[in-house]
Amino acid sequence: MITIRPARDGDLDGFLTLAAQVEHWFGPMVEEPGFHRAVEAHIRTGAALIAEATEPVAPSAEAPGPVGGLLFGADPPTYHVHWLVTAAHCRGAGVGRRLMAEAMLRYVSGPGTVEVVTFGPDHPGAVESGARAFYEKLGFAPGEPTDPGPEGGSRQIYRLDVPDPVRPV
Template structure:
């Protein structure tokens, strides 16, 4: 079972472990002070979520199952960073994180934006990121600036209607 909760300062090492699994796609993070500051700022601002594997069968390896950094300022919300642990990709962790972030922070009307891999980026297929966002209802937008590793990026958007109580 996967549980989603707000991140705590003690989760920084877990975020760094997740980052180490995707640096080949995103560029350096683990040893970058700016990344550490960004994670701590999101945690401090209550805009970071983590996924934990609560089932001992899926928690054979210690650490976070996933992490998400979010920009909760309406009307244009931003997914700043979303990573699922390699051992659990495809198990619904990312979907659970996104469902919780939408439930917790997004009231609508508005738009949720995320910059992910461009169609020609090696991580686009291997990570499944583009298909993941499309299955959640995001639609591809305009190209974005290349990532720090030089790979192409593209903006994706999700329109969010007013949430009815």
Template sequence: MIVRVARGMDLAGFLGLAGQVEQWFGPMVDDPGFRRAVEEHIGRGAALVVDAPTGDRLLGGLLFGSEPPLHHVHWLVVSEEARRLGVGRALMAEALGRFAAGGGTVEVVTFGAGHPGAEAGGARAFYEGLGFTPGEPAPAGPEGGSRQVYRRPVGRPLAGP
């Protein structure tokens, strides 16, 4: 599996991935703010993707931000077909090595315990499996669902196999 820096032509792929998770995150595909955020991350070289073996779609994408010593996973999504195949782990490993190698703390805001996406999407278990620990509640998402901050010190390898 190859993780690469996203290019402008990957915008449509990011929007396709977003369409698969709007039920958990709220409207994104037609949201100009989301589109602008993806374009800005791509422009800064802070967006990573994994292509399908056929090269016709993205299996996963990640938007990252750093203000050392604090780093942020702004958005991470894996296509339904590729979940539990290591795509998310590969994206995170590349992001931490590329953007947070100097150390510090990585934060991500994910679903709160009561959010339907927490169980169905496996996000909380995914981050916990990578060594993130739950922190304080975060403001509700645009769809009204609960959110929670997760943190992980950087400078050590990802947990798990």
């Protein structure tokens, strides 16, 4: 079973475990003090969610624990998914969708726009991670290119127009 809850003090290690699985796409995070500060700030302000497995998700899955994390920001009418990661063994199992649904309910009052920066179409992680297809399935539309990521890969903004009232994704 997977539960989504607000992150709390003590969850930094869970976020770092998840970050370690995607550093090859996003660049260094686990050893970066700036990433630690960003996660801690989001936790402190109540803008971080964590998905936890209370039992193994698949027969070959690791022990229960963090299987997804999300950092969110709001400057209404614009909202930002700052970071969203699902554990490798849980991708495609609905964890990311549940994190986004909870974020939309908690943080978005609408009308407005939710933005996320994800991989550009030529980035190796664009297909392998499934991020672009994930956001498109949630109704996000590709926007303009933006600055490359810290590893040098291309990035693109995706947007979701949100009516009032907000409906779960």
